[in-house]
Amino acid sequence: MKIGIIGLGLIGGSIGLSLRKSESYRVIGYDRNEIHRKEAYENGLVDEVVSFQDVQDVDILFLAIPVDGIIAVLKEFDNLKKDTTIIDLGSTKSDIAKAIPKNIREQFVLAHPMAGTEKSGPLSAFNGLYKDRVVVLCDLQDSSDFHNRRAENIFSELKMKLTKMDSDAHDCHTAWISHLPHIISFSLANSVMKQEDPRSILDLSAGGFRDMSRLAKSSPAMWKDISKQNRENLLKSIEFFEQELASFKESIRDEQWDKLQDKMQFANRLHDILK
């Protein structure tokens, strides 16, 4: 089976690495960045780096680029066959769903692998990124059974767990569980860097601050795009979080220590959800 990957960074490169372990797949890739093309080939993420036109001539074509890029590239395809399955891996889904041209809608599968790190680029790709992680497949009623089955099979090959929902629900859930935490991490990192010197940050940051600021190292280009495409859900989640934080602040300000402890106790319930 011939696999094409557009975008050879962490997401696309890790797919290439994982699939290349099996002899059933030949993986070709394209990236508009020349350095990325070179790094991807040299690090074995793909069997071959090809042109934008040639990468479309495959059985399954992954779009592993930022969400704005996906929408742009949808208008540029010029060498697709009708039986090629196109799978986008963007972090938001509604805007992409709306932008898919009618003539390729049936062969297009919207997917979001819940995997990634704060790193980006071909050198951050690794085998095993997807193992045991969830992939969300959206709006499957709009793709044909043939292409859905193919998508499900290839994600199973990557050892992923499948979840299905519509693209609007996806964007709403991920605003809370993924996009809001990123914006908070960026804001925390900036607050601390504006107030504290690097020496103190390095000396005093135990695991807590390191964890809370890890996402702040994420790619600005990618997260600007995600914020743009999931703007309304994201704004709602930020506003709700602001109120929650304000209520913690009020308990501290008004020295209502029992109330504060109750709120912390409520937060502890996460133990029961995420072991």
Next chain:
Amino acid sequence: MKIGIIGLGLIGGSIGLSLRKSESYRVIGYDRNEIHRKEAYENGLVDEVVSFQDVQDVDILFLAIPVDGIIAVLKEFDNLKKDTTIIDLGSTKSDIAKAIPKNIREQFVLAHPMAGTEKSGPLSAFNGLYKDRVVVLCDLQDSSDFHNRRAENIFSELKMKLTKMDSDAHDCHTAWISHLPHIISFSLANSVMKQEDPRSILDLSAGGFRDMSRLAKSSPAMWKDISKQNRENLLKSIEFFEQELASFKESIRDEQWDKLQDKMQFANRLHDILK
């Protein structure tokens, strides 16, 4: 050398475990919670569990209880010798520094090991918690050289890196780098649990949300105390963070995508501080 530990949870228990590996130390402990006393002994955190009176009869006495407890216990000592070094391990320092009775001030060393996890209790203690971590020693001018040297030696024995500052500076820095991140994590956990069902949280939380919400599992009793004792610094840091988050929100609301990307780029500088 005889070591006493008051409080046999994660912090005190891990000290016991580490020091017991060397034959030079005999470790005795006390905890006012009966179950903790039993668990601590059964899991080898101490050589012996003793009474509150007997635990004071040692060369070095560690106070490994929440900060309010430390201040309370300072008034209850009734069996201390003049050459016993007392080391508190609380997460805030100014209020404790003020509460130390004059007659034991010279033998008291204020320390804050920058180590811990979201877990608590004797069963969460582990050998290696302190290795290569920073310990902050405060107001050393107020303790005698003999006791300071002893404290430095015992932390070196635990393979910790020593940093010195005054207690007010400590509380200010830790508000930003440790206490603020905790309050944010509690608030994020509550926001998401109020808005999302457990199934979605479990399915969609990749590493990002897990990291950002880990601190929300921390002990409410301990973090209520810390918030109380570092109230003013903490309030200042929350307010500054609120402004920073509001500025991210405004860029998203007003669709100022370049501005948003600039702020994310600024956050990326953390790469240079925390590798």
